[in-house]
Amino acid sequence: MTPDLFAGTDRGLESLPLPDGDLRFQRNFYPAATCSALQRGLIDDTAWRHEQLTLFGKRHWQPRLVAAHGDTGVIYTYSGLTLPMQPWTPALRQIRDDVEHAAGCRFNTVLLNLYRDQHDSMGWHSDDESVLGDAPVIASLSLGATRLFQLRHKNRRDLNTVSLALDDGSLLLMAGSTQRFWKHALGKSRQHCEARINLTFRQVFSDACVPAHSGARPAHAINGDG
Ligand SMILES: O=C(O)CCC(=O)C(=O)O
Numbered sequence: 739m740t741p742d743l744f745a746g747t748d749r750g751l752e753s754l755p756l757p758d759g760d761l762r763f764q765r766n767f768y769p770a771a772t773c774s775a776l777q778r779g780l781i782d783d784t785a786w787r788h789e790q791l792t793l794f795g796k797r798h799w800q801p802r803l804v805a806a807h808g809d810t811g812v813i814y815t816y817s818g819l820t821l822p823m824q825p826w827t828p829a830l831r832q833i834r835d836d837v838e839h840a841a842g843c844r845f846n847t848v849l850l851n852l853y854r855d856q857h858d859s860m861g862w863h864s865d866d867e868s869v870l871g872d873a874p875v876i877a878s879l880s881l882g883a884t885r886l887f888q889l890r891h892k893n894r895r896d897l898n899t900v901s902l903a904l905d906d907g908s909l910l911l912m913a914g915s916t917q918r919f920w921k922h923a924l925g926k927s928r929q930h931c932e933a934r935i936n937l938t939f940r941q942v943f944s945d946a947c948v949p950a951h952s953g954a955r956p957a958h959a960i961n962g963d964g
């Protein structure tokens with residue numbers, strides 16, 4: 739495993755070298771005071787759900803709380819779970835607009851994860867559902883405790899696991915073929931951790947109209963107010 743590859747800056751999104759992928763990262767996307775206000779508001783105002791998943795015929799509680807917000811009519815199923823889609827709140831709409839501006843593309847959905855402490859986690863997976871298109875852009879904003887995010891290539895054994903400390907206010911973009919070739923996870927921590935919220939913004943297409951190439955569009959392609 740490599741140490742944290744990327745120290746990050748607040749000079750905008752910067753590319754992280756990733757074979758077969760496209761990762762960009764910005765530390766301090768939001769300043770600390772904004773992050774703590776956003777985190778408090780989201781913890782209090784979100785209808786957090788504790789969901790169960792079936793793995794090999796056995797029911798398991800997910801080790802985190804979740805919620806989904808998005809445009810009316812969007813349905814998104816992942817890991818066999820279809821969360822009820824809540825409307826955008828003013829806070830989430832503002833964050834979405836800021837993230838769209840940085841990413842240069844539109845998002846119609848955000849999944850929220852609340853990692854209550856060091857015991858909460860997310861297992862290895864790719865966000866590669868067909869409704870995300872073949873080259874999804876996923877923008878991940880972290881608020882609260884720093885947690886270690888890891889990526890591992892699906893079939894190249896010569897490549898090390900990549901580790902990235904996602905700290906308060908950081909923005910990570912996964913684009914291009916990242917979901918096709920890499921899995922990612924957020925493991926439990928050995929040290930005590932306070933709560934962390936992660937928001938992943940996605941563009942979910944209805945099954946009928948998934949574009950052949952759905953990668954990031956340049957900022958000037960943004961139109962309308964969503
Ligand atoms: O919490 C994180 O940083 C990862 C979240 C994630 O991978 C997801 O929501 O699909």
Ligand SMILES: [Fe+2]
Binds near residue numbers: 863864922
């Ligand atoms: Fe993910």
